[in-house]
Amino acid sequence: MPLSYTIAVIAIPLFMFLFLGLAGVKMSRKLTGVLGVIAMAVTTIIAYGVALTYFFGTGQDQVGADGVRQAVTVFNPAWLSFTDTMVVRMGILLDPIAAMMLIVVCTVSFMVHLYSLGYMSDHDGNAEQGFQRYYAYLALFTFSMLGLVVATNLFQIFVFFEMVGVSSYLLIGFYYSSPAANHASKKAFIVTRLADLFFLLGIMILSYYTQTFDFSQLVFGANGANDMAVAQSAIASAGGATFLGCSVMAWALTFIFIGGAGKSAMYPLHIWLPDAMEGPTPVSALIHAATMVVAGVFLVARLFPLYVLEQGAMEIICVVGAFTAFYAAAIACVQSDIKRALAFSTISQIAFMMTSLAVSSSNSAMIEIHGGTGLGYMASMFHLFTHAMFKALLFLCAGAIIHAVHSNENDKMHGLHKFMPITSIAFLIGCLAIAGIPPFAGFWSKDEILVAAYHKGFFWGLWMSMVAGMTAFHMFRIYFLIFFWKKHEIHTHHAPKDQPWTMTLPLIILATISIVAGFVPAHDLVTWNGKALETQLDWTVAGSSVLIALIGIALAYKLYYKENDLPERMKNGALGLWTAAYHRFYMDELYQFITHKVIFQGICVPIAWFDRHIIDGFFNMLASATGSASFAIRRLQSGSIQGYVYVYLLGVLLLAAVTMLCVLI
Amino acid sequence: MMEIFNNPLIYFVIIPLLTLLGLAFCNNRGMRAIRAVAVTGAVALVALAIYLVCLFLQARAAGDTSEMILQSKVMWYAPFNIELALGVDGVSVVMILLSAFIVFAGVFASWKMNPLPKQFFLWFFLLSTGVFGFFISIDLFTMFMFYEVALIPMYLLIGVWGSGNKNYSAMKLTLMLMGSSAFLMLGLIGIYFHSSADGNLTMNILEIAHNDAIPHQWQLYLFPLTFVGFGVLGAMFPFHTWSPDGHASAPTAVSMLHAGVLMKLGGYGCFRIAIYLMPFAASELAWIFLTLTGISIVYGAFSACVQTDLKYINAYSSVSHCGMVLFAILMFNTTAMTGAVLQMLSHGLMTALFFALIGMIYGRTHTRDIRDMGGMMHIMPYLGVGYVIAGLASLGLPGLSGFAAEMTIFFGSFENADVFRRVLTIMGASSIVITAVYILRVVAKLLFGEVQDEHHRTLTDASWDERLSTATLIVSVAIIGCFPNFFVNIISDSFLPVVNALKDYFPVAGM
Amino acid sequence: MNLTLLMYLIPSLIMFGCGVYGFITRKNMIAIMISLELMLNSVDINFVVFNRYLFPGQMDGMFFTLFAIAIAAAETALALAIVINVYRAAKNVDIEQIRKLKF
C-alpha cells in the first residue's frame, strides 16, 4: 500500500467528525454509531496497510541502502508562515514510531468505537442521548491524535496537542449535566493548557535559535533517521547562550518536556487524569489510558537526539518519571474507585516510559558519542505499544463491569467472576500483562525498561523494579476485589452478566493482542536511529522482575482473594499514610488552594476591584468633577434676562468708557 | 473629478449611503422593506469586499508591488490640501473584508429589531459608512472625518436601543472616545504642519511617509497623542473602561460592530498613522506603550475571570485580545505585525460571534448573569454549540482563528532579542492559560450543568436569521483558522514599508 | 434761550435710563416690554434729533426711526404673542416664576 494513503487515515476521521457533527442530529442514533464504526474500520485497515508497508515493505523509501529505516515525509504543505524560514507545515511523516503509533491509535480507537456501540446504550440496546455527538467527538479525537503522531514538525505537534486537549475536554465533559464531569473536563483542559504554555515557550526558544520547526532539520540526518550530528548543530545554533546558568537549549527542552508532562500526567501535573475518569469509560480507555496520555512520551521520543545532547533536561525527565512512577503506584494501591485506580496505574506506567527514555542515553554500553544503544528508547516505545493494548483492555473490562453494576466503587462489585467470566479472564490477562508475567506483552517491554534502568545505575534499576512490584500488587488487588473477595450482592434489578458482543469482542481482541504483542520484534522496528538493535533477554533482570511481580501478586492474593480483615488492619496500622494516599497526598487540595485562594481571590478579585474602583473610578471622578464644576458655575447662566442685560450693559459701559478714555487721552 | 467613481473603493462609502437613502424612504412599520434594503446593502458590501480581495490578489499576482493599489484622489479643500485620497494595501483589504462580513452578520443579528427598526438601521449603516471610509482613505483628514462618522452613531445606538444602564454607558463611551479623538486631532494637525520639509504641506499619508520630514523632537510629542488617540479605541489599559460598560449596554448588532470593527480602527490607526509616520518616536517610546499593552493582555484576562455578566466577560476578554493587537504592532517586525492583523480579524469575527450569541441568549432569558443560568446546552443546543465554538476560538484552538493569530504574534514578538520584549512576550503568552480559565468557567456555568431556572426550559433555540448570522461568523472563523496562510500572504507584504521605516531607528526591525 | 441739540438729548437720556431701570427691576414680562419700548423710543429720538440738527439736508435719521418703529411694532407683537402663550401654559407672566427652561 503506498505510504501516501496515510492522508486518508487522517482525512477519514476528520470527515467523519464534520459529517457526524453537522448531519448527525438528523440521523438515527444507531446509524451514526454504525457509520462511525465502519469509517473507523476503514481507517484502521488503511493504517495497518500503511504501517505494515512501512515496516516490512521493501521500497527504497522506507529502508535506505544502509539498512536504516528512514523518516518518510508524505505530504507537507505550508500552513502558516511566520518568516521565510520559520514556516509551519501541516504534513505527514512516517518513521518507526509514527508508524507504530498509527497502529496503536487506530487499533484502540477502532476497538473503542465498536465497544461504545454497546457501552453507550442501555441494557435494551437503545443508544443514549448525545450518541451522535459522542461519535463525532471520538472521530475528532482520532483525527487529532493521528495528526499528532504523523507530525512533520514541532509546531504541528503543538497544534495537535491542543486539538487532542480539546477532544479530551469535550469527551470528559460528555455528560455535561453532571457537575463532576464538568469540573473534571475544565480541570483537565486548564492543567494541560498550563503545560502547553511551557511547551509553547520551549518551541519559541528552540525555534528562535534554530529558525525552524521541522524535524528534518532538527533531528533527522541525511539518511532520514535520527542523527546526532544534526541534533548537534541544532543545539550549537544557540551559540552557547545561557540563561540563569543553564544553556538556553536545556531550558527549551525542559519546557517542551513540561508540555509533554502535562499531557502525560507527570507529577505534579498529573492531577487532571484521575478526575478525567468522569468521562465515559471507553473514552478513558482510548484517551486517558492508551493514546493521548502517551503524547508526552512520544514528544520526548521525537526530540530524543536533542535530549541526549542536553543531559540536564534528561536528568529532570528521569527524576520526574521515576518519582511519578512510584507516587502513582503508591496511590493506586488504596483507591476504591476502579477507574481511578486504573488511572493511577496508567500514570505510573507512563512514568515508566518516560524514565525509560531518560535512562536510555547514558547507559554504559555507549557505542556512539552520546546515543548509547538506545535500548531505553526502544523499550519505552515498545512499552508504549504494549501498554496501550493491555491498558485499553483493562479499561474496557472496567467499562463492562461498570455498565453491568452501575457503579465505579469496588465495594459494589466483589465476586463478579461467576457472573462475567469472559470479562474476568480478559481482565486477568490484562493484569498479568501489566504485572510483567511472561509470556504476556508487558513482560517483554517492562523487562527491557528495567534493563535500561540498571544500565543507568543500580539505584534506578532497583527503584523501577520496586515500582513494577507495586504495579503487580495494585493491579491484582483490583482484580481480586472485583471478581472475588466475597459473594456478589445484587444491587440492581437484574444480575450482572457479560455484555453484548459489541463490547465483548473488543475485549477478546485486545486480550489476544496482549498475549502475543510481546513477540513483536520491536528491537528491529522501533529504534532511535532506525537500525536494528541487537538485544537479548537479560535473565538476571528478567528473572528478578518476574519474581518481584509474583511476590506482588501473592501479596494481593493473600490480602484480597477472600474476604478477611487483614486489609482493614493494615489500613488501621498505618492510617495516616493510608489516608494521605487515599487522598492522593493532597495534591488536589494544594491545587485547589493555589487556584482558588491565591489566583482567584488573590489576583483576579483584586484586579477586578481595581478596575471598577480605581481605573473606572478615576474616569468617573473626572466626569463627576467636570459635572460638579459645571454645576457650580451654572449660576452665571442664570436664565434671567435681566441679569444678562445688567451684565451686558455694564460691559458696554465699560467698553465705552475705555474707548472714551482712549480718545480723550 | 468624476474619475473617482471609476475606483471601486469609493463604492464602499456609496453603498452604505445608498442603503441609508433607501432606508429613509421606508416606513417604520414596513419591516419587510427595511430588511430587504438592509440585506441588499449588506450583501452588496460583502460582494464588493470579495471582489476587492480578488482585485488585490490579481494586482499582486500581476507584479504590482506598489505600496497601495487602486489609488485615486480628488482635491476637497485646497487651502489645507485636504483630499479624498483612496488606496488600499493588504491590511486594509482584509479589514474591509472583515467589516463587510460583520455588517452582514449584524444585519441578521438585528433582524427583529424593535422599536424603531428603520432608525436603527439608518444609524447602523451610517456607522458602517464611517468604518469603510476609514479603511479606504489614505488622507489624514478624511480618515479622521470617517473615524468621527463611525463614532457618533454609537452614542445613539447605545442610548436608544441599549439595555441596562444605557445612558451612563453611552455617555461614557462617547465622551472617552471623543476625548481620545481630541488628542488624535491635535496629533494629526501636528503631523500636517510638519508633513513636508519644503513647505508643500500634505495630508496624504503616503506622501508624508515618503517625505519623512517630521522633526524627531516633534515626533516625541505627536506620537503619544496619536497613539493614545487610537489606543483608547483599541481599549488600551488604562483607557479601556468605556469598553465593558459600553458593550454591556449596547444592543447585539452594535456590540458586534463595535467590538468587531470599530475597535480595529484603533489598531489600524496606530499602525497606519502613529507608527508609520513617526518611526523615530515609535521606537523611542515603544517601551511605554508595550508595558501598557502588555498589562492590558494579562489584566483583561484576569478581570474577565471574576465577572458574572456575560457581556462583561467578553468585554474584558476584548481588552485582553485587543491589547495583544497593539502589543504585536509595537513589536516592529513583519511577523508580529502580521499576527496583529490576524488577531484583529480573528478577534473581530470571534467577538462578534460572542456578542451575537449573548444577545440571542439574553433575548430569551432576559438575564446575562451566569449565576442565574445553566444547562443551556439542553435548551438551546445550536446557540450552545455556537458559544462553545466561539469560546474555543477565543482560547486559541487550532483550526479556529484565534490560534493562528496568537501564535504569529508570540513567535513574532519572540524574534526580538531584547529581554524586555521577551519578558512581555512570555507574560502575554501566559494569557492563553487565563483565557482558558475564564472561557471554560463561563462555558461550564452557562451551558453545562443543570438548568438553573425552570422557566428557561420553555425557551426556543435559534431561529433561521440567527442561525444565518452566527453560521456566517463561525464559518469565517474556521476559514481563517484553517487557511491562515492565505491571509498572511495578503497581509505581510504591507508591513514592509513600515518595517523599512523603522529599520533606521530600531535595529531588530525587519528580522 | 436757544433750543440746542443738547436740550433735546437730555429727556431722551432720562427716558433711556428709565428704560434700563425698568427692564432690570420689573418682574412682569409685559412691563419689561414696556421698558424696552422706552429705550427704543429714546434711541429713536436721538436719531431724529441728530438728523435734524446736524444733517438737516438728509433724511437718514428719519428713515431709521421709521424702520425702527416698524420693527418695534413687529417685535412687540411677536413678543406679546409669546407672552400670552406663556401665560396660557403657565398661568403666569412673572419671569421669576417661569423657570422651566432654565439651566
Next chain:
Amino acid sequence: MESVGNIILYFVIAISIIVFSVLTVTTRQILRSATYLLFVLFATALLYFQMDYEFLGAVQIAVYAGGIVVLFVFSILLTHKPGDDTPALTSHRRWLGITAAVASLALCAYAVFSFDAFGGRLMAAMPELTIDKIGHFLLSTDKLGYLLPFEAVSVLLLACIIGGVVIARKR
C-alpha cells in the same frame, strides 16, 4: 432766539417725557404703566412735530400710540385679573436697576457734555419734507434710496406675522 411758544412747547415735551418715563417704570399697576407709556409716546410724537417731521410724528402716533399700546393693553387685560398689582421690589433688585440706570446715564451724560462740538448747535432750516418726497426716497434705488431696507422690513414683518400666528395658534 427761539420763539417763546417753541420754548414752552419744548419744556412741556421734555417735562412730560421725563415725568411719564419715570412714572412708567415706577408705578405698581401695570395698566397705568401702559397708560404712562402712551403719554411718553405722545410726547415723543410732539417732539417729532416740533422738529418738522410731521410724517414721522404721525407714524409714531398711529403705530406706536395707536397700535403697540393697544396691543399692550390687550395683553395686559388678557393676562391680569383686576387688582393684580406688581409686588414690591426687593431692594437688591432695585439697587441693581438704579446703578445700571445711573451708570449709563452718567456715562452718556459725560459723553454728551464733553463733546461740546455739536452740543450747542441750533436748529437750521430744512427743506420741506413732503410725503411725496418720503415715498420717493423709500422706494428708490438711487443713492439715499431705501428700497432694500424697506423690502427687508417687509420680509421681517411677514416673518413676524407668520411667527405670531404660529405662536398664538391654539394647539
